[in-house]
Amino acid sequence: MLRIPAGHNLAGQRRSIMRTLKLGDRGKEVLDVQSRLCGLGYDVGTDGVDGFFGPDTQAAILAFQQANGLLVDGIVADNTWQELVEAGYKAGERLLYLKMPPFRGADVLVLQRSLNRLGFNAGPEDGIFGSFTERAVLDFQKNAGLVVDGMVDESVLKVMAKVTKDGGPHAGEAKIPDRNGGHSAGRSLASIAVVVDPGHGGDDQGAATAGGLLEKDLNLQVALRLSQALESAGSRVFLTRESDKNVDLYERAALANSWGGDLFISIHHNIYSKPDVQGVAAYFFCRQGYFSESGRLLACHILNSLSERLAITALPAIGRNFAVLRETQMTAILVEPLFLSGSETAKELFNEGLAAREAEAILVGLRQYFVSE
Numbered sequence: 147m148l149r150i151p152a153g154h155n156l157a158g159q160r161r162s163i164m165r166t167l168k169l170g171d172r173g174k175e176v177l178d179v180q181s182r183l184c185g186l187g188y189d190v191g192t193d194g195v196d197g198f199f200g201p202d203t204q205a206a207i208l209a210f211q212q213a214n215g216l217l218v219d220g221i222v223a224d225n226t227w228q229e230l231v232e233a234g235y236k237a238g239e240r241l242l243y244l245k246m247p248p249f250r251g252a253d254v255l256v257l258q259r260s261l262n263r264l265g266f267n268a269g270p271e272d273g274i275f276g277s278f279t280e281r282a283v284l285d286f287q288k289n290a291g292l293v294v295d296g297m298v299d300e301s302v303l304k305v306m307a308k309v310t311k312d313g314g315p316h317a318g319e320a321k322i323p324d325r326n327g328g329h330s331a332g333r334s335l336a337s338i339a340v341v342v343d344p345g346h347g348g349d350d351q352g353a354a355t356a357g358g359l360l361e362k363d364l365n366l367q368v369a370l371r372l373s374q375a376l377e378s379a380g381s382r383v384f385l386t387r388e389s390d391k392n393v394d395l396y397e398r399a400a401l402a403n404s405w406g407g408d409l410f411i412s413i414h415h416n417i418y419s420k421p422d423v424q425g426v427a428a429y430f431f432c433r434q435g436y437f438s439e440s441g442r443l444l445a446c447h448i449l450n451s452l453s454e455r456l457a458i459t460a461l462p463a464i465g466r467n468f469a470v471l472r473e474t475q476m477t478a479i480l481v482e483p484l485f486l487s488g489s490e491t492a493k494e495l496f497n498e499g500l501a502a503r504e505a506e507a508i509l510v511g512l513r514q515y516f517v518s519e
Contacts, residue, residue: 167222171199215467225469242298244280271436336380341407344369345414348392353417367501399473410478416485424488426452429480432465440477448511455507
């Protein structure tokens with residue numbers, strides 16, 4: 147397994163919020179958030195942009211998160227802040243082309259949707275101008291008789307607007323399907339690189355049970371056991387953390403991309419206010435009409451395997467615009483094998499070797515994904 151060099155940072159250039167913002171906070175950061183919400187058409191209340199994170203601002207954040215497939219918690223952390231910044235870019239306001247770090251924003255998302263509607267495969271509709279998007283732009287320019295330079299300016303957008311309704315979410319049947327319909331024909335665990343991502347870590351403990359079991363610790367136990375099992379199966383395995391330490395949300399995806407992984411599996415555990423709630427959950431990338439077919443298929447196989455082996459009901463595979471699902475340039479899922487808040491169930495399973503059973507179930511789900519047709 148690859149170890150991460152101390153102090154190594156691959157997260158790239160992003161606009162980071164100075165602190166996490168929540169109900170009751172005040173300051174210039176709150177003013178910035180409120181201004182962006184107003185610019186996007188969200189109602190922040192009669193007091194308007196006043197620098198106070200009150201109930202109206204929280205309601206606007208909840209609505210924004212719901213509309214953009216984010217974690218709906220009313221808190222402005224890195225993922226929500228990044229989406230707020232990017233949502234402010236309008237199509238045609240800036241020249242787009244392939245560069246490092248890449249252009250990101252709603253204008254890129256509009257471009258990708260339009261290209262995909264026209265049959266030029268721009269890859270995932272993630273709002274990030276990468277190599278797939280550039281190739282689609284070049285192909286479109288060639289077919290439209292434009293200068294073939296990969297530069298997207300007003301002239302390119304005008305031609306595009308003549309043949310497609312620019313920017314609107316498309317129906318599922320209009321989406322260009324993933325190759326092989328999401329299947330990985332001809333591949334196996336012995337021929338791929340898998341990035342295993344234990345969620346949380348360091349001072350970010352995640353969920354916790356009344357008995358003191360911390361999500362960050364269980365996530366790491368499952369990840370280490372899964373990594374060992376994958377290596378035994380012949381996979382090349384990379385861990386975003388191998389100990390109890392903080393790893394930035396976007397750093398996790400940047401590391402996975404730098405390693406050239408084929409699959410990304412982020413391991414978390416759920417929590418809920420009612421202890422009798424239990425279920426297996428898994429998430430794949432989805433954003434306003436676009437979804438990862440391979441991610442959905444992988445999530446379904448792992449859900450079924452975990453449900454069968456842990457004797458817990460599986461929730462439907464869920465599409466979300468989480469940072470680790472959007473930023474990774476590979477098939478990616480986030481899996482939550484159970485609710486730690488179901489204290490009796492969690493305690494019973496833990497005594498029987500919970501981490502080992504979860505890791506085994508995920509491995510079986512991975513094998514089923516590669517042999518499915």
